[in-house]
Amino acid sequence: MVEIIRKEITSPDAWLGPKVQNDKSWLYELGTGEIAEIDAALLAVKLAGREIPFSAEGFPLPTLRAQLGKLMGQVSNGLGVILIRGIPRERYTDEECELIYWGISSHIGTPVSQNGRGHLLGHVTDEGKTLDDPNARGYQTRNRLDFHCDQLPVDVLGLFCLRGAKSGGTSYLVSAPTVHNVMLAERPDLLDVMYAPFHVDWRGDHPDGDQPWYDIPMITAHDGKLAARITNRSFMESVSRYSEDLALSDIQREALDVFQEISNRKELRLMMDFQPGDMQFINNHTILHARQAYEDYADPALKRHLLRVWVALPDYKRRPLAPVLDERYQLVELGGIPKRAAAA
Numbered sequence: 001m002v003e004i005i006r007k008e009i010t011s012p013d014a015w016l017g018p019k020v021q022n023d024k025s026w027l028y029e030l031g032t033g034e035i036a037e038i039d040a041a042l043l044a045v046k047l048a049g050r051e052i053p054f055s056a057e058g059f060p061l062p063t064l065r066a067q068l069g070k071l072m073g074q075v076s077n078g079l080g081v082i083l084i085r086g087i088p089r090e091r092y093t094d095e096e097c098e099l100i101y102w103g104i105s106s107h108i109g110t111p112v113s114q115n116g117r118g119h120l121l122g123h124v125t126d127e128g129k130t131l132d133d134p135n136a137r138g139y140q141t142r143n144r145l146d147f148h149c150d151q152l153p154v155d156v157l158g159l160f161c162l163r164g165a166k167s168g169g170t171s172y173l174v175s176a177p178t179v180h181n182v183m184l185a186e187r188p189d190l191l192d193v194m195y196a197p198f199h200v201d202w203r204g205d206h207p208d209g210d211q212p213w214y215d216i217p218m219i220t221a222h223d224g225k226l227a228a229r230i231t232n233r234s235f236m237e238s239v240s241r242y243s244e245d246l247a248l249s250d251i252q253r254e255a256l257d258v259f260q261e262i263s264n265r266k267e268l269r270l271m272m273d274f275q276p277g278d279m280q281f282i283n284n285h286t287i288l289h290a291r292q293a294y295e296d297y298a299d300p301a302l303k304r305h306l307l308r309v310w311v312a313l314p315d316y317k318r319r320p321l322a323p324v325l326d327e328r329y330q331l332v333e334l335g336g337i338p339k340r341a342a343a344a
Contacts, residue, residue: 003221003322004195005180006188011225013080013286014177017270026079026270028071030086034064038087038100045099052102053111053120059103068107072281075156076317080283081173081270087277094162094305101160101279101307108281109311112154112336116205120336122308124159126296142296142304147174147263147288148232151205152336153328154310155318157284161274165304169294171272174263176228176286180219182262193255194219199246200231201239207331207338213239213246218259220322227285227321230259263288274306284310285319310336 008014020026030038041059050058061068071082092100102121105111114122126142142165150157159171183191197215206212220227233256240247248256262268269290272280282289296303312318312332321329331337 002195002217002324004191005221005224005226006184006191008181008184009177009226011177012078013175013283014181015079015175015270016178017174017266017268020079021270026081026083028067028082028084030084034067035086035088037061037064038104041103042092042096042100045103050099052098054102054106056103056106059099059106061104061107064104065107068104072108072156072313072317075281075283076313076319080175080286082281083272084279084281085275085277087279089162089275089277097160097162097277098307101158101309104279105158105309105311108156108158109313109317111309112152112312112332113339114150114308114310115337116340116342118337118339120309122310124306124308125303142169142294144293145289145291146233146260147172147290148230149176149228149284149288150310151231151235152310152332153227153229153321153325154284154332154336155313156309156311157282157289158309158311159274159280160307161276161278162305162307163276163302164274165294166297166302167295168292169274169304170292171274171280172290172292173270173272173282174268174288174290176219176230176288177226178268179259179262179288180226180228182265182268183259186262187258190251190255190258191219193251194259195221198231198236198248198252199239201235201241203235203238205337205340208341213242214328216328217324218256220324222320222322225319227319227325228288229325230288233260263290281311283319285321 111120195217197217202212216229218230
């Protein structure tokens with residue numbers, strides 16, 4: 001029996017963007033002592049000659065670790081988002097930033113593979129691809145991205161800003177429970193559609209030997225708690241290359257259109273412009289993220305570049321998910337998207 005939420009969600013993760021935009025409940029500024037602790041941990045990693053992936057023990061954060069635990073409590077059970085600011089980006093090389101971000105992320109949980117190339121620390125930068133390419137992922141383009149969750153139901157999605165764009169690229173966040181509330185009030189007839197399976201293209205990242213598409217609902221619920229699996233529309237358009245029978249139905253298109261229209265309302269969304277050194281962590285079950293298209297610099301050394309992690313939380317910290325997501329979450333538990341032989 002599919003669990004469907006048919007009443008207003010009032011938990012802390014059902015927020016309105018303008019109400020939290022200026023209260024800074026989602027912003028944490030690192031103090032001088034915490035930055036000194038990060039510097040010491042970076043030095044320890046370099047002296048030991050450690051390379052990514054290294055364990056949390058290799059990047060000791062004796063006091064910041066506890067603070068990260070509190071911040072992730074907010075991500076898991078509160079607003080669902082935190083922006084950590086204060087890393088003195090100009091002090092570090094790109095490679096040192098990678099070590100710092102991996103070290104901090106390893107104290108949050110277990111980073112897992114994000115694609116068929118086996119990337120544990122991803123790079124969000126324009127690779128000259130567009131979403132018209134059925135094997136491209138959004139992070140490889142400079143296209144505008146609609147509100148979505150990332151492909152696997154990992155618990156926490158993280159971004160670290162190495163460099164911003166010449167213009168554009170603003171990050172938008174919206175509460176999936178809030179969008180659900182509005183859809184329940186305005187178009188309750190379409191909710192059942194969102195709770196039913198959609199056909200989704202792996203877009204080239206399927207595990208070796210598996211079919212190149214999968215079925216998943218866009219919204220699930222478990223014990224009264226919502227978890228969104230909203231996927232970039234291009235993944236559901238390109239799946240028809242395998243069979244016309246997999247194409248979106250008219251009612252599915254309408255449901256997705258309405259969900260996106262609600263998500264894009266200014267009275268719902270939260271806007272963030274990343275500064276170099278910013279670290280954004282969001283709950284990948286309750287927060288939908290989007291991005292403006294952006295214009296980049298011609299100089300490759302100045303191009304917009306974010307680092308990305310997918311982090312699995314320990315069982316006692318993570319959000320319980322509906323059984324229909326068990327197969328997808330099993331991939332998370334096994335280390336994320338398996339590296340494909342063709343990408344080796």
